[in-house]
Amino acid sequence: MNRTGAHLHVSLEGAIGENTPMFTLPMENTQELTLDLGKVTYINSIGVRQWILWTLKIPPDCAVKMVNCPFVFSSQASMVVGFMTKNMTMESLWLPYACENCKFEDSYLAKRGTDYEYPSAGQPSRVSIPEQKTCPKCKTDNLETDFLRDKVFKFLNLARL
Numbered sequence: 001m002n003r004t005g006a007h008l009h010v011s012l013e014g015a016i017g018e019n020t021p022m023f024t025l026p027m028e029n030t031q032e033l034t035l036d037l038g039k040v041t042y043i044n045s046i047g048v049r050q051w052i053l054w055t056l057k058i059p060p061d062c063a064v065k066m067v068n069c070p071f072v073f074s075s076q077a078s079m080v081v082g083f084m085t086k087n088m089t090m091e092s093l094w095l096p097y098a099c100e101n102c103k104f105e106d107s108y109l110a111k112r113g114t115d116y117e118y119p120s121a122g123q124p125s126r127v128s129i130p131e132q133k134t135c136p137k138c139k140t141d142n143l144e145t146d147f148l149r150d151k152v153f154k155f156l157n158l159a160r161l
């Protein structure tokens with residue numbers, strides 16, 4: 001955890017559950033929170049509930065920017081109403097890819113602005129992630145998205161309700 005003036009930077013690790021220290025973090029006078037979720041491995045149902053309770057404590061004028069979100073996390077954000085409030089954005093997330101040819105599994109860090117964007121000023125949300133990539137193992141162009149795109153990116157619209 002790192003605080004620079006009104007900007008707080010927090011990295012989370014391991015499973016998000018009942019005792020995740022961030023849930024008791026004082027948020028007063030924080031205008032921006034950057035949450036690095038790159039080392040989060042899992043979130044259980046208690047973690048989801050605690051997370052939602054925590055979002056209610058975030059000051060309304062505080063922007064929460066989440067980076068390196070693992071797939072387990074973005075999946076929750078797309079399934080659970082209330083997981084994200086309107087001042088929270090996912091700035092980057094890891095997506096699973098698998099090779100149809102040699103079964104190699106890879107992941108791709110999708111970034112807001114390049115690969116997807118939230119709806120704004122009358123513009124709908126946008127997703128333009130690569131559907132197919134070159135497999136680093138067998139070198140064919142058979143590395144494909146290993147998830148349902150419409151499902152995974154639901155959070156783009158859920159968060160703004």
Ligand SMILES: [Zn+2]
Pocket residue numbers: 099100101102103104135136137138139140142
């Ligand atoms: Zn391959």
